[in-house]
Amino acid sequence: MTHLGMEQLLQLREPGLEPGGAAAREHVEACPQCRAELDRLHQRVARLRALPALRPGHNRWPAVRARLAAHARRRLLRFASVGGLGLAASIALLLMVRDLAHPASVAGSELSSAIARSHELERTLDSFKSDQRVTDGWTDRMAGELEDRIALVDRQLEMAQLMDPESSETALLRLWRERVGLLDALVDVHLTRASRIGL
Amino acid sequence: MADTYLLADAEPLLARARAGDQTALEELYRAFETPVYNLARRFCRTAEDAEDVLQETFFEVCRSLKHYRGEGSLWGWIRTIAASKALMRLRRNRYRETEALEDDLHVGPRADQHLRMDLEAAFERLPPLSRAVVWLHDVEGYTHEEIAGMMGKTVSFSKSQLARAHTRLRRWLGEETAG
Numbered sequence: 001m002t003h004l005g006m007e008q009l010l011q012l013r014e015p016g017l018e019p020g021g022a023a024a025r026e027h028v029e030a031c032p033q034c035r036a037e038l039d040r041l042h043q044r045v046a047r048l049r050a051l052p053a054l055r056p057g058h059n060r061w062p063a064v065r066a067r068l069a070a071h072a073r074r075r076l077l078r079f080a081s082v083g084g085l086g087l088a089a090s091i092a093l094l095l096m097v098r099d100l101a102h103p104a105s106v107a108g109s110e111l112s113s114a115i116a117r118s119h120e121l122e123r124t125l126d127s128f129k130s131d132q133r134v135t136d137g138w139t140d141r142m143a144g145e146l147e148d149r150i151a152l153v154d155r156q157l158e159m160a161q162l163m164d165p166e167s168s169e170t171a172l173l174r175l176w177r178e179r180v181g182l183l184d185a186l187v188d189v190h191l192t193r194a195s196r197i198g199l
Numbered sequence: 200m201a202d203t204y205l206l207a208d209a210e211p212l213l214a215r216a217r218a219g220d221q222t223a224l225e226e227l228y229r230a231f232e233t234p235v236y237n238l239a240r241r242f243c244r245t246a247e248d249a250e251d252v253l254q255e256t257f258f259e260v261c262r263s264l265k266h267y268r269g270e271g272s273l274w275g276w277i278r279t280i281a282a283s284k285a286l287m288r289l290r291r292n293r294y295r296e297t298e299a300l301e302d303d304l305h306v307g308p309r310a311d312q313h314l315r316m317d318l319e320a321a322f323e324r325l326p327p328l329s330r331a332v333v334w335l336h337d338v339e340g341y342t343h344e345e346i347a348g349m350m351g352k353t354v355s356f357s358k359s360q361l362a363r364a365h366t367r368l369r370r371w372l373g374e375e376t377a378g
Contacts, residue, residue: 006363044368047318048334051319053233053237056249057246057250061229064257064261067258068224
């Protein structure tokens with residue numbers, strides 16, 4: 001007597017009957033060995049379902065939260081990019097007005113370069129589209145920290161413009177340079193991630 | 200399993216979570232953390248990989264919550280995201296490329312004939328894709344059509360993986376009968 005193979009036994013557990021299913025069912029009813037095999041299969045599946053739940057060893061919620069916050073910041077930055085350009089334009093205007101009153105300063109041209117470099121790095125970061133890719137805990141932590149610091153610098157720049165329009169070029173230059181340094185580091189983090197996961 | 204815990208409070212919690220309430224999002228995470236990790240751990244070789252899948256899954260869940268309309272169970276929706284992320288992780292780790300080698304290592308008849316293992320150890324020993332198919336089909340209740348769709352494979356692939364896996368489990372568990 002030819003006994004049923006594993007595929008046929010598994011088929012008997014599926015809803016509906018495939019071609020040959022009726023014959024297989026008849027065989028099982030008549031064959032104690034195949035009936036026992038089918039019982040063992042049922043038992044094995046029941047035992048698999050009864051395996052104890054495995055629990056994570058680490059709390060990953062802080063990393064999820066940090067990544068969500070970074071994602072929200074990126075969306076906000078994209079949304080506010082027109083506003084960001086406005087801020088840069090107003091600084092450029094301020095510099096032009098000052099230049100009319102005073103000879104062109106070294107700090108003024110350095111400030112323009114820093115702003116341009118900052119926009120360039122933003123475009124590089126956009127090209128990573130990191131929210132669409134797989135990242136790891138290390139990247140999330142590092143990127144989250146850097147993005148927090150960038151957001152802080154942005155707030156300081158806004159405050160400098162709103163509260164103290166007479167901010168010195170040196171003070172603005174310091175903030176824009178800090179922003180460029182942080183963006184540079186963020187690009188490095190994403191490049192490292194890409195090399196770690198072989199992108 | 201998580202649904203029964205969450206069912207009574209699901210709607211108000213989801214409304215708060217959709218509005219970006221951090222406490223609600225964390226509550227959602229806590230409610231489904233274990234079943235998601237358990238599923239991921241059954242697929243992945245290491246606990247760290249499974250934790251990464253857990254993290255990826257909840258990032259996606261929190262981000263896509265507005266798209267969940269309450270059709271089907273919340274756990275069903277989260278579970279599909281988790282399974283997809285776990286399969287993505289398997290692909291990323293190129294498990295498929297090493298599967299042929301693992302097959303040779305795992306099914307050597309002489310080595311296995313006298314070896315009895317418990318079910319969990321035997322399941323762990325299966326190649327990753329086989330484990331994923333067994334878990335999705337036998338434990339989570341997905342159909343072969345659904346599994347084939349998730350894996351980008353054919354229904355026959357899913358069926359044959361399941362049959363091969365059960366043949367191995369039966370042998371490793373010492374359940375084979377003569378004849």
